[in-house]
Amino acid sequence: DQAVNLTAQGAVGGGFWGLLIGLLFLNPVLGAAVGAGAGAISASLTDIGINDGFMKDLGDGLKPGTSALFVLLRKVTPDKLLEGLREFTGRARVMQSSLSKDQEEDLRAAIEGKPAG
Known part of the structure; x- marks a missing residue:
């Protein structure tokens, strides 16, 4: 079954990595938001096919x-x-x-x- 919400998974994964990178640059909230957005956009592309x-x-x-x-x-x-x-x-x-x-x-x-x- 391919009915997995990849957009949500991408947002969570992107948010984690964004938070981690944000911590390194002293702005974890901004890093998490940017990472979540990038992850969601990336995962949303996988549902075309x-x-x-x-x-x-x-x-x-x-x-x-x-x-x-x-x-x-x-x-x-x-x-x-x-x-x-x-x-x-x-x-x-x-x-x-x-x-x-x-x-x-x-x-x-x-x-x-x-x-x-």
């Missing part, structure tokens, strides 16, 4: 003794990837998707720290 609901629905429908593999790649030549998966023809179903225009805009907004949407 394969839809959690899709993975859960597919997993719930798997028959016993079977499995599913989800691969999220940044850069890939589809022809080469599909060639490598050819040996599974007839035994597996390969599904391929790219980001929609809206998803790409949301990703860009998240990277630039702007609200999505």
Whole structure:
């Protein structure tokens, strides 16, 4: 299950490291706030990719003794990837998707720290 709140975990981890660095520079509150913000932003970017609901629905429908593999790649030549998966023809179903225009805009907004949407 990929339903873990990575943004909150990133904020906590970032807050800890920010507090530690802030202590070194005699301003722990500012360091914790900056660290928490940076951690939350970093973790929020990890939720862009394969839809959690899709993975859960597919997993719930798997028959016993079977499995599913989800691969999220940044850069890939589809022809080469599909060639490598050819040996599974007839035994597996390969599904391929790219980001929609809206998803790409949301990703860009998240990277630039702007609200999505």
